[in-house]
Amino acid sequence: MRQQKLFHRTLRDVPAEAETASHRLMLRAGLIRQLAAGIYTYLPIGLQALQRIEAIIREELNRSGAQELLLPALHPAELWRESGRWDVYGPELMRLKDRHEREFALGATHEEVVTALMADEITSYKQLPVTVFQIQTKFRDERRPRFGLLRGREFLMKDAYSFDVSKEGLQASYRSMYDAYHRIFARCGLNFRAVEADSGAMGGTDTHEFIALAGIGEDTIVHCSACPYAANVELHAAGAGDACPRCGAPLETAKGIEIGHVFQLGTRYSEQLGAVFADDAGSSVPIMMGCYGIGISRALAAAIEQRHDDDGIVWPWELAPYELHLITVQSADAAQTELSERLYRELLAQGFRVLWDDRPERPGVKFADADLLGFPLQIRIGRQAAHGIAECKHRLSGAITELSVDKLPDWIGTMKRQSNQL
Amino acid sequence: MRQQKLFHRTLRDVPAEAETASHRLMLRAGLIRQLAAGIYTYLPIGLQALQRIEAIIREELNRSGAQELLLPALHPAELWRESGRWDVYGPELMRLKDRHEREFALGATHEEVVTALMADEITSYKQLPVTVFQIQTKFRDERRPRFGLLRGREFLMKDAYSFDVSKEGLQASYRSMYDAYHRIFARCGLNFRAVEADSGAMGGTDTHEFIALAGIGEDTIVHCSACPYAANVELHAAGAGDACPRCGAPLETAKGIEIGHVFQLGTRYSEQLGAVFADDAGSSVPIMMGCYGIGISRALAAAIEQRHDDDGIVWPWELAPYELHLITVQSADAAQTELSERLYRELLAQGFRVLWDDRPERPGVKFADADLLGFPLQIRIGRQAAHGIAECKHRLSGAITELSVDKLPDWIGTMKRQSNQL
Known part of the structure; x- marks a missing residue:
């Protein structure tokens, strides 16, 4: 591309609302522009970086056997009522009425919609397991949109959902996605940790957050100084200085940005939305589900947060426009x-x-x-x-x-x- | 891909609401599923076909010198008030309020947003001409959503906008896009006509519709039996049998589906939203604009409408998943x-x-x-x-x-x- 022709302009002045390095640099270098609080336009070189992350995600998820589809952004309210989330999700879920006064939600996440799809499509254990993903704009009306792409109201996300016949199957699907996330974030050049986020019902490994280390991050983690162990700080009331539960070495704390999350859902949604299959004995069984998110626009901002100096951005090679x-x-x-x-x-x-x-x-x-x-x-x-x-x-x-x-x-x-x- | 692993299912029964061949076949062949009236999920092979059209569009528009960006789907109401369209657009424009009771439109088209962007970015004639495009989900609350992807409420569109210093510049940008559209639709294997749609202020060539010929189409055109002349039937009250205004041969009528539209906007939006540049004499002049749309999901349905037989779809090679x-x-x-x-x-x-x-x-x-x-x-x-x-x-x-x-x-x-x- 000839720069004379490129639709692009750098800014000399740092806008006052830009508090973090990634936000300032993405504005100054001409990657994004703000339309409203938490709502951004991606200019050509910003979009190219975003599309490079998308391409990495597609490659690694296809390699893992997941299949891409595209679910709607407009969700009938009835589905969210069936799952019980219409009332509990709160003002973060953006809502509207169509010309016939029917209520819709703007997709903040897609468990309801994908489970309803599977309830129609899956009848037999022979069709399982299957993992699907999509890359799509999500809408969440954050109370405090800030830090540019790090906490937006309209943002790009990869969400994936796995469907299995059993808990063992779910764990295998989960592991496959967990491994794919490592490959994805490594290729993005990110310094990250996979963090145990909740020691809930399934034995301490049913959910992990992927955290990009960054001083401005809103998440605090503890991680081992010697082994790969890391956990959300809520799991460790004392925190720093404690002994690692795996190897006994001292734990350290760090701040970070959540860029991904993998979660073993179990049958919460499949039971509520009637997504069942006939097992090999002919019994009707709810599908075991997992869900897996990556904040694509947030990962882009996190990469810049980690890779910059006083003069500007220092792109990881694979993400560089x-x-x-x-x-x-x-x-x-x-x-x-x-x-x-x-x-x-x-x-x-x-x-x-x-x-x-x-x-x-x-x-x-x-x-x-x-x-x-x-x-x-x-x-x-x-x-x-x-x-x-x-x-x-x-x-x-x-x-x-x-x-x-x-x-x-x-x-x-x-x-x-x-x-x-x- | 191994079909045993593919998330896919053909349907034997034709759903009652599917009135057109493309709608029936896209459901039967497992390309799409309906979530609500006019709102569809793209299953893996349907999405792959859609992505093939997207790739063709990107290639041909990049070749023409247009640059891809991505504008937000949430538009502050103020912008639509500035352009005067908040009140005139009617119930087709979906509207919502955020948690602070601020009004937003869901992007049905992006003239306001892109003009506001250019009002900030463009200061001098030296930055012009520039043409930008995006590929994005659009929302229009159709009174009668029907025919599957042919008339949906949430659909995929390519929209482009050109910015020039003069009418002559606009005509050159328009011509470049017009030519790119011919290449795009030809590669999609579509049987189409570029149709003069309005003999308005700029001499009969300021807007063309691209129509895929199809008996179930909702547009009627006249086209010459001998030369490439074609026009919207409203421009020819008598219609069929009249003499071609270019070559004198008899005109014929045909039904078709609008898959693209190119339009010379002039300064309507740039004047209202203050998108001006300094010309070489230093005077402040409103930017000359053009806008250019392709209904991507509609083009997919139109291709299937044209290419099928009693047994199923007959894919054009370039679009085949x-x-x-x-x-x-x-x-x-x-x-x-x-x-x-x-x-x-x-x-x-x-x-x-x-x-x-x-x-x-x-x-x-x-x-x-x-x-x-x-x-x-x-x-x-x-x-x-x-x-x-x-x-x-x-x-x-x-x-x-x-x-x-x-x-x-x-x-x-x-x-x-x-x-x-x-």
């Missing part, structure tokens, strides 16, 4: 423009995602914008263009290397491999 | 299952989209389901499996060919090329 930021230092210089254009075409042909800063701006403006946008590698074509030399900046380390343009593909490949090992 | 339906005729037969599994892996490795019917069903059930699902090619592995012979059915023509499995890739390639020429 562009991998390479090709910068013509002086657009009026024919040698620089010519070499840039040749490189732009070659790098695109090699399959890289390239943004070419071909704007007639001062070098200082271009460099500052490039650091703010924070794509992994910057390739500056400047004074040494006539000698076929580019100045290459690695955004994460800040290291600048002069390279013959012939050596660029190798260097990019090396940097990409290193970045995947981080 | 799977290209190849590999059918093990007798799943209990080891030779058949072995050859099927080998072929399944090979065809997947060659990049084909393959559904493998590995179910322990009777051959008649499998063949009927395959015709109902209607993927372009069926590859039946039956009695001659031991000799490496498959029976191949071309769904469109019905022709059945016996082929050595070694020859399959060539045959598939030939069939695919022929199908793209249709």
Whole structure:
């Protein structure tokens, strides 16, 4: 993409309402704009990052055997009455009436709708197990929308639901999703912990939260200094300093952002909404369910919360809207423009995602914008263009290397491999 | 995908409310399910077809230079009041209040929201022209939702908006979108006409509807028997039999389904919402706008309306959720299952989209389901499996060919090329 054509604008001023780094940077770097409290537009490069997370989720969930569908956002109130949640969900559930005065909820979550679907579709144990997921806008009227995408009222979510014949089946489906979540968040470049969230009825492993570690997070966890054990702080009244229940090493506390949640529901919804199957003896049995959410827009904000510095965003490679930021230092210089254009075409042909800063701006403006946008590698074509030399900046380390343009593909490949090992 | 694992079920009975072929077939073939009047769930293979149309739209619009973003679905009422449409839009616009009693509209269309965005982002003629688009769920409370996805209340739409400095610029942006629409609908395999819809202020070419020809369509058009001229019937009171205004040949009438609309808006919204730019003399000028819609879920239904027979759907190749339906005729037969599994892996490795019917069903059930699902090619592995012979059915023509499995890739390639020429 040529930056002159890109619908994009960086902001110099930090809006007053932006309290967190990710919120400030997403506004300043031109990823999002606010329409109303907790309601955002995704501008082109913001949407591209979001779509990269979506693609990772689709790949990993398809690999795990889950199947994508798309449920409606408008839910008849009757379904929420059947489950008992119409009255208990409170003002967070947005409600409206159609032209015939029939009541609807705007989908905040989809247990009711997906269970009603399964009640119609599943008749026999032979059709089970099955896990379905969707990627969809959700609506929750938060009391205090804030922190940009971290706590919005309209946000993008992946929700999945598993359906099994037995508790053992549910545990296998749950484990498969739990493993997929690890792969997803690792590929997103997130520093996260899977946290035991509730020691409820099923033995301490029936629900996990996935927490991206971040000082501004609203969740507090304890995690072991030696083993992977981690838990919601509510499970550990004393907290920090206690001994790990698994290995005995001292526990530490940390703040974090909830980016995912996996939950063994059991038969709560299937009983209430009549989702039953005939088992191999012909008896009618309620389906065992699990539900699994990922806050996609929140994961994007969490990634930026974790990966930024004073100059701007420092994208994890897989999420970066562009991998390479090709910068013509002086657009009026024919040698620089010519070499840039040749490189732009070659790098695109090699399959890289390239943004070419071909704007007639001062070098200082271009460099500052490039650091703010924070794509992994910057390739500056400047004074040494006539000698076929580019100045290459690695955004994460800040290291600048002069390279013959012939050596660029190798260097990019090396940097990409290193970045995947981080 | 192995059909035993696919979350999918065909229906034998045609639901009473399904009046059109596309509605009946999408229910019978397991593409969609109704949640409430005009509100549908997309099951996995229905969603895959929808996503194939989305991919075509993204490719062709990116090629045309348009840039994707994502606008919110919740719109503050103030914006619709500023444009004057809060009061005139009527009950089709779904409305709700948040927990603070603030009024919102559910996005039925996005002129207000995108114009408000541009009012903030665009300051100078140097930032123009720009065309943006989004793919998003829209909400319209139709008085009579019917015909399945053809007239729904919650539906998937691509909407685009162009922003130019002048009428000439607008006409160029309009033309670019008009051309992209031709490419999109042609790739979708649709039989369509671009129809002059209004001879309004800008000389007869300021708006076109794209109409998929279909007997059950609610739009009537006249089109020339000799040249590409076509127009909305309201522009031709006499209609059929009149002389074509372009070439003089007789006009014919036809029924059709509106699948797209391109419209030169001018400055109606930019004036009301204050979207102005500084021109090269420094004067403040309202932006010239165009808007461009495609009903994605409707286009899917229109494709099925045009492409079906008594036995089921006949997918256009590019939209088919799977290209190849590999059918093990007798799943209990080891030779058949072995050859099927080998072929399944090979065809997947060659990049084909393959559904493998590995179910322990009777051959008649499998063949009927395959015709109902209607993927372009069926590859039946039956009695001659031991000799490496498959029976191949071309769904469109019905022709059945016996082929050595070694020859399959060539045959598939030939069939695919022929199908793209249709």
